[in-house]
Amino acid sequence: MQAQSTEIATQTRAIVEGLKGLEGPLLPILHEIQEEFGYVPQESLPVIADELNLSNAEVHGVVTFYHDYRRQPAGRHVLKLCQAEACQSMGSDAVADRIKRLLGIGFHETTLDGAVTLEPVYCLGLCACAPAAMLDGEVIGSIDENVIDEIVAEVRK
Numbered sequence: 001m002q003a004q005s006t007e008i009a010t011q012t013r014a015i016v017e018g019l020k021g022l023e024g025p026l027l028p029i030l031h032e033i034q035e036e037f038g039y040v041p042q043e044s045l046p047v048i049a050d051e052l053n054l055s056n057a058e059v060h061g062v063v064t065f066y067h068d069y070r071r072q073p074a075g076r077h078v079l080k081l082c083q084a085e086a087c088q089s090m091g092s093d094a095v096a097d098r099i100k101r102l103l104g105i106g107f108h109e110t111t112l113d114g115a116v117t118l119e120p121v122y123c124l125g126l127c128a129c130a131p132a133a134m135l136d137g138e139v140i141g142s143i144d145e146n147v148i149d150e151i152v153a154e155v156r157k
Contacts, residue, residue: 005043011036012044016051026052026062030069039070067120075110077155080121080134090130095143096120102152116155 015032019025029048034040040063049059063069081096100106103116110117126132129141135151143151 008037008041008043009047012041012047013051016048020051026054026059027066030063030066034069037073039073042071067122070117072110074117075114075155077116077136078119078134079116079151079155080119080124081107082122082124082126082130082132082134083120084123084127086123086127087131092131092143095131095133095148098145098148099152102148103155 012033015036016025016029019029019032022028026048029052030040033044033048037044045059045063046056048054049056052059063071079099081099082092083096096107099118103111103118105111105116105118107118107120121134124132124134124139126139126141131143133140133143133151135154140147140151
């Protein structure tokens with residue numbers, strides 16, 4: 001465990017070093033850390049704070065404020081369901097309820113087998129094809145029961 005923490009700190013320091021010259025570097029650093037680890041490890045926060053001369057609370061506040069930052073590793077698949085107004089008006093609540101029931105998880109949770117993490121997102125830019133989702137970076141529009149079944153089958157492979 002200690003070796004893993006040291007490795008995370010070392011990798012975090014290298015990422016910060018490469019990006020801290022940017023104007024407003026905190027968000028790009030957090031994005032790069034999540035890209036590297038699949039989430040923002042707790043061990044990274046004090047390293048970032050120290051390198052950017054910020055308090056631990058400031059860094060923690062940014063990580064917890066933005067929904068895109070994960071504090072736990074994600075599943076093999078990440079399914080994002082749009083919860084914005086246009087999708088809600090076209091039935092995204094029912095889509096979310098069905099997917100949650102089929103997967104046995106809620107938003108910000110990962111199935112026990114590690115297959116999928118379910119996350120809300122607030123606009124994918126597919127308002128004309130609402131309700132919409134994103135599976136592993138690929139957008140899916142006009143979600144109905146058949147599409148829901150296809151999505152669940154895909155993440156369960």
